[in-house]
Amino acid sequence: MKRSSHLKKLRTEEFDCLIIGGGASGAGCALDSVLRGHKTALIEKTDFAAATSSKSTKLIHGGVRYLEQAFKNFDFAQLAQVRHGLEERHTVLQNAPHLARPQALVTPVFSWFEGLYFTIGLTIYGWFASGKDTLPGSKWLSKAAVKKRIPRISDNIHSAVLYYDGQLDDARYCLALVQTAEKAGAVVANHVEITGFEKNAAGQLTAAHAKDLQTGEEILIKAKVFINCTGPYADHVRQLANEAQVPRIRPSKGVHVILPYEVLGGEDALLIPETPDGRVVFAIPFQGKLMLGTTDTEYSNLEKEPQLEAAEVDFLLETLNPYLDKKVNAQQVVSGFGGLRPLIASDPTKGTKGLVRDHEVEHDKTSNLVSLLGGKWTTYRLMAKDTIDYIDEHLLNQQNTCTTDKQILVGGEGYTSGGWKELVGISGLSARTCQYLHEHYGSRVTVLLEVLNENVAWKKELVKGYPYLLGEVVYAARYEMAGTVRDFLARRVRLEILDWSAAQQVAGEVAKAMGQELGWEEGDSLKAAEGYIEQLSAIRELAQT
Template sequence: MNRNDNRKRLQQELFDVCIIGAGASGAGAALDAALRGYRVALIDRGDISGETSSRSTKLIHGGVRYLEQAIKKLDLAQLKQVRHGLAERRTVIRNAPHLAHPLALLTPVFSWFEGMYMSIGLNLYAFFAGHDSFPKGRWLNKADALTKMPTLTNQMHSAVLYYDGQFNDARYALALAHSADEAGAAVVNYLAVTGFKQENGSITTAHVQDQLTDETFSIRAKVFLNCTGPYADEIRLLANPTLDRRIRPSKGVHMVLPREILRSDCAMLIPKTADGRVVFAIPFGDKVFVGTTDDDYTDLNQEPVLEPAEIDYLLDTLRPYLAKTPDKNQVQAGFGGIRPLILSSRTDTKTLLRDHEVEHDSESGLLSLLGGKWTTYRVMAQDAIDRVAERLGSSAKSTTERHYLVGGATYRFEDWQLLQQRFDLPTDICQHLMQTYGDRAEQVARLTVERPVLREKLTEHRPFISAEVIYQIRQEMAVTLRDVLARRWRLELSDWTLTAQITPQVAQLMADELGWDDEYCREQIRAYQTLLRSFVAQAGLAAERKAATRV
């Protein structure tokens, strides 16, 4: 993806559809539209997957909680959502096998009855999933459960094992956008919509501002599709100020703990909390992500962050399930996201449906894809582009169900050995490159031949090498430090201290490739490290870390 070339296209061409928002739904819609042969523009005011889509629980699932509510309340809408999610779970993994895989989850229970109840529910879950390649779950006795996850409390009666999917959300959205680009879409990040021009009662032009250069210009398209998730109302009201708001934002946060907390390749599902939520503890690399919360969120201009009360809540939730509860000073990072719940009369965000809707505003002609969740992004995108097709008078059908994403077409994890033979890189680096870039890993490794200095690891604690930064700039449209450290890699999400430590090295690589002068480079380092320190302070962890150091 070449940002400059694509930006020129935006200024020169008339597009069939301009998609605003490059998260899961927007990038998915761009790929769907491009594969149907439409001329597609995809823009975002930040990075690709810069907001909600990169801050999920990293699970691909039908929704165990939705199934329970569907059965208890005989709610067919909830049941439909579960079936959609389970059907799409297979597709998400098939189309990008380097970024997604099945994951075992344990649910500890404290009585025979509770175990039976959970087993029946999860058997129903498997039934609705149909015949797929996921392993089948089972009810484990206490000894078997402790073998799989040795840190569980000895107070449990047994545990129920089941399977869902896990994925790297930010890189999955990036693969969607990259695939759309290769299918002909003009993809540009850091381009904010500032207004619209209408002719004959329909939007014909979007006015945009480049967030990197402050330059303004216009994009012409026959149809405009709003895929901005929790920020959808901002675009809707920009197109038509008389519209009512449709989105009720909900904040969900995760805290990050060392992997030793679970000492397992399995995740843990906590099926009931004091306030009726579901919480997961999920291994991700060498960490465990614990979340999520679910609270109303009103200030969309502020990035959602991990706060002290949320840490307390998540630690309290873990306490009954582990033999030893983690301390606050073991929290190494955290992240927050905003769910785009569709507004309804329900007062509790935990009960709001996360199904989606494609809205057409007859006054402006704007289409808006509202609601939804990661697992069903492809169906959401298909529904939205079907509506675009209606507006264009086209009969082209979606072909995304069996379309491999960038990196996935010929991916085999075992090929890390071929990578090692050809480029003489360490095992951990070769495996990391395969799991991150799929069948494009060789393109990254080839840079180390052209410039041997790019073979160097940036830290002994991770298999990241300098060549990746160059590849991410040239091929994946990375233009800021956070693009690399938070989204192309997931380091910011998992370890604030290590992220701050390697920021100067990453900045120097970016400066050399992008032509940053010394003053600008120092400014970027200062700004990003200040941001990381603010995360620590807002989580209330600075005092905890000082106390732990003194001890």
């Protein structure tokens, strides 16, 4: 994806649909729109999946907590949310097999009655899954069986219930959606901010004013339909289009901490079924670490990126410790992150924990802006389908079939889980590195190998203990529209969320390689590295004090 050529098209062409926001919902809408034959453009203020869509718990699921609340409160909206999530789970796994895979989860219990309760509940949870779903069913495990699967589990447990959901690399999955849309003909660009709209005499939107945040250039983008997919920031765009719009979004902050893999010591994830604030918490193996989260607190300072705070670290560790044979402490935290949920304020009397993670397609007839509000990662495709269905029927007067349920994403074509073994002989790289590259890039790994073969130095590992290669920086800048150090370290690879110290350590080398590929001016690489290190230092300090 060559950013300059896409920016030229944004300046000179008119589109059927301009999608504002490059997270999961925006990327999903872009793919659905372009596959239906609409001339489509997608712009993102920061980077693809930079906000909510790279800060998830990395699970593809219907929501065990929603199922329990549905039955306890006779809440059919919660039940529908579970059903939609489990129906979509199969599709998310199927369409990008290199980036999404089944994940076993264990729910520990401390009595026979608890075991029966969760066995019944998780059996019902499985009944809601798609008929095409191939994940194993749930089962009740003895204490001895649990200890074999999770060596560091507490001896105080009685037993546990095992079930399966899916796991994805959220930032890479979102990028694959963007790449697939671009391959189908969509025009896409990151680091482009919407600043306002032009309207006709009737007050309907005709063009968007935008700014290239990397060059400062002002861009006017013409389109027939404008789609707001900015998640927690949706009200800002809604009110840019029509200042009379009443706010609809109640952002909720959720944080995660990253611990050493050995804290649990097994491949299974842990579901902690009850916390003092009425949530569930997950401890999930992710790319060689253990990810623990999440929390749920109201958040209003949308001008500031949500960050992990020391009190939140303490809360999550205190929640996990009763389930471990050896307690963990804050000094063992190696990284963490905070994100926002875009909850719809359907009931102002409810706290954010009581709001359903469903979505809504809103059409403001005054401005003609369409906004996709709410939702969650697992149902991104259904959210996009509902949005483009509405636009086809009500705004473009067309009848097109949604085909995204069968669209394999870039990198997923012909993918097999053992395909990495073939790379060992042809690449000269270690088996560990080949397995990582295969699971990270899928079928696109052949293009990466071509890049690596341009310079033997690019096959060098970026940092000890991780499989990332220097040549990936070049590849990300050339083919994946990475334009900043953080684009690469936080989202093209996941080093920032896995290890703060390691990310700071390699920032200079990343900036240098990126600058050479993108033609930065002398001194820009050093400035970019220093700026990133300073930003990450502030994030670390907030979590540790």
